Amino acid sequence: MQTLSRPAVRALVLLSLLVSWPTFAEEPEGRGSGFPSWLALSVRGGYLMPGGRMDGATEPLYLYEVYKGLFAAIVEPTFRLGAHVELGPWAQFSYAQMRIRCAAGRVCPGSNLRFGLQGNYHWNPSGPIDLWSGVALGYDTTSFEIPGAEVTYSGPDVSLQAGFDKNFGGNFWAGLFVMGTGGEYDTLKVNMTGGSGRESLRERAFHVWIGFGFRVRVAAPAPADKT
Secondary structure, eight states: OOOOHHHHHHHHHHHHHHHHHHHHTTTOOTSSSOTTTEEEEEEEEEEEEEBHHHHSSSSBBBBHHEEEEEEEEEEEEEEEEETTTEEEEEEEEEEEEOOOOTTTTEEEEEEEEEEEEEEEEEESSSEEEEEEEEEEEEEEEEEEEEEEEEEEEEEEEEEEEEEEEEEOOOTTTEEEEEEEEEOOOOEEEEEEEEEEEHHHSSOOOOOEEEEEEEEEEEEEOOOOOOO
16 A cells, blocks of 8 residues: 655645635634624613502502612523524612602612513524514512511513614624513512511502613624525
8 A cells, every 4th residue: 555745645635725715714604703603691781660559459559659760780691592583591680769768868778689581583683783572581579678677579570572782893782672571479578677477469460660771792693594
C-alpha cells in the first residue's frame, strides 16, 4: 500500500477546506454567535395599576384602596419551540406604591410577588421588529401591614400580554409591552403579635392589574421561514 507524502496530505486537506467553505458560509443566522438559538433571556420594567375587589365580603376591600400601583420588574427566561413559539417561567418583583394609611401622614408598607408560566407567539421573529402576544398563568401574593397585623391575600390569575421587540444588532433587542391581568384571591393569611391564622376565602371577587412598560431581551435572531 502506497503512503502519501506530506505535501500530498496538505494538498488534500486544503482541497477539503475549499470544498466545505460554502457549507460554513451558509450557516443559519444566529448560530456561531455564542448564544444558543433555543434560549432567550428577557427583563421587563413597568408600572401596574390596580382595580377590583380583594374579597367578596359585604363590605369589601378594594385593591385600589390598598395600592396606588406597582413598579414591577419581570424576569423571564424562555425556550423556543421552532421560530414562532416560546414557553418558559417568569417572576415579577414589585415596589408597591401604597394608598392605605396606618396613621396620619404615614402609609402602611406593602409588597407584591407574582410568578408562573407563559407562552408567547412571535409574529415576525426573523424581522427587524418582532411583534409578539401571549398568555401567562400566575400566582399572586400581595401583602400589607396595618397596626398590629400583617395581611396577605394570595390566589391564581391569568394575563394577556402583547408587545414588540426591535433588533439593535446581533442578539440585543428592546421594545415595549402592555398586559392585563385578572384573578381572584382564594387565601387570606393574617400574622399578629399573638399568633397567626390562615383561611380559604368563601366569598371571592374579581380583581385586575393593568400594566405597560419596556422590555430588554437577549436572543439569537430566528432563521427566516422557508417558502
